[in-house]
Amino acid sequence: MMNKLTAIKAAVLGVAVLGLAACGDDDDPVVTTAEYMLTVHNNTAAQPFSPVLAALHNDSAMLWQLGQPASVALEVMAEGGNNSQLMTALADQYAVASTEMVLMPGNSDELSLQAELKSGLLLSVATMLVNTNDAFTGVMQIDVSGLEVGESMQLNLPIYDAGTEFNSEAVGSIPGPADGGEGYNAARRCGGCGQPPPGCGIPSR
Numbered sequence: 001m002m003n004k005l006t007a008i009k010a011a012v013l014g015v016a017v018l019g020l021a022a023c024g025d026d027d028d029p030v031v032t033t034a035e036y037m038l039t040v041h042n043n044t045a046a047q048p049f050s051p052v053l054a055a056l057h058n059d060s061a062m063l064w065q066l067g068q069p070a071s072v073a074l075e076v077m078a079e080g081g082n083n084s085q086l087m088t089a090l091a092d093q094y095a096v097a098s099t100e101m102v103l104m105p106g107n108s109d110e111l112s113l114q115a116e117l118k119s120g121l122l123l124s125v126a127t128m129l130v131n132t133n134d135a136f137t138g139v140m141q142i143d144v145s146g147l148e149v150g151e152s153m154q155l156n157l158p159i160y161d162a163g164t165e166f167n168s169e170a171v172g173s174i175p176g177p178a179d180g181g182e183g184y185n186a187a188r189r190c191g192g193c194g195q196p197p198p199g200c201g202i203p204s205r
Contacts, residue, residue, distance in 0.1 A: 014038065014039040014040075014041075014152060014153070014154050014155075032116060032117060033114055033115065033116050033117060034114070034115065034117050034147075034149075035112060035113070035114045036056065036112070036113045036114070036115070036123070036144060036147075037110060037111075037112050038054050038110065038111045038112075038113065038123075038125070039108055039109075039110050040052050040099075040103065040108060040109050040110075040111070040125070040127070041107075041108040042103045042104060042105050042106060042107055042108070043105075043156075044105050044129070045105060046105055046131070046178075047105060047129045047130065047131055047132070048102045048103065048104050048105065048129075048130040048131065048177065049102065049103040049127040049128065049129065049130065049137070050077065050081030050082075050083065050102060050127050050128035050130055051081070051083060051098050051099045051100060051101065051102070051103075051127070052098065052099045052103060052109060052111065052125065052126075052127040053077070053083040053086055053087060053096070053097075053098050053125065053126045053127065053138075054096070054097055054098070054111045054113060054123065054124070054125045055090045055093055055094075055095065055096040055097075055113075055123070055124050055125075056093065056094040056095040056096075056113050056115040056121055056122070056123055056144070057090060057093035057094055057096075057122050057123075057124065058093065058094070058120060058121075058122065059120060059122060059141065061089075061090060061093055061122070061124065061141075062140065062141070063086065063124050063126055063138070063140055064126075064140065064160070064162075069163070070162045070163060070164050071089075072085065073085035073086045073088070073089050074086065074126075074136075074162060075134070075162055075164040075184065076184045077126060077127075077128055077136065078128055078134040078135065078136045078162035078164060079128075079133065079134045079162070079164060079165055079175075079183055079184040080128070080175050080183025080184035081102075081127075081128040081130055081175060081183065082183070082184065083098055083126065083127075086126065094115040094116065094121070095113040095114055095115045096113075097111050097112070097113055098111075099111060102130065103127070117145070118145060119145050120143065120145055121143070121144055121145035122141045122142060122143055122144070122145075123139070123141075123142045123143075123144045124138065124139065124140045124141060124142070125138045125139050125140075125157070126138035126140075129159065130174075130175065130177070131174055131177070131178045132167075132169070132174065133165045133166070133167045133168065133169060133173055133174060134161060134162040134163070134164050134165040134167070135159055135160065135161055135162070136159075136160055136162060137157045137158065137159050137160065138157055138160075139155055139157055142155065
């Protein structure tokens with residue numbers, strides 16, 4: 001089961017609309033698309049972030065849900081930092097992108113997304129806290145359709161436990177630079193029983 005771990009600030013996300021594309025005649029221009037620039041700042045003391053995934057989408061896309069089992073795509077990212085399955089799952093949405101490198105504490109990275117202007121344009125962001133078994137941070141379904149050109153918003157991102165692996169923090173079970181161990185492994189789900197929650201008999205927290 002996925003649980004919010006703490007209310008500490010894992011990251012700061014800034015979203016700004018940089019520009020608009022318009023079509024039509026000079027008397028009646030029709031604004032059709034907007035470019036959204038995301039800046040993600042790693043505000044942790046010692047937690048690298050895996051490559052950051054960001055997507056603009058409609059309300060049918062949901063990367064996670066509190067209290068519900070994580071999808072395999074989220075599990076793969078939360079345990080090993082690989083967001084490729086999440087990107088594939090969002091491929092039919094308005095825009096999806098990922099940074100390329102690990103984001104170290106104190107550093108920032110940027111992403112640019114372009115999408116057609118429409119009501120209910122939602123933003124989701126996700127990244128793994130690398131020196132953990134299965135913790136991640138992000139936001140989901142933030143409505144950015146009302147942002148004007150040059151306007152921005154800033155969000156603090158909470159930390160979540162994907163609930164897919166027993167949080168032993170044991171040597172060899174964490175993929176980050178502090179351990180160099182194994183990332184995603186379905187056989188380690190929920191502490192080694194090999195079954196995804198809720199069927200696992202070992203608590204995942």
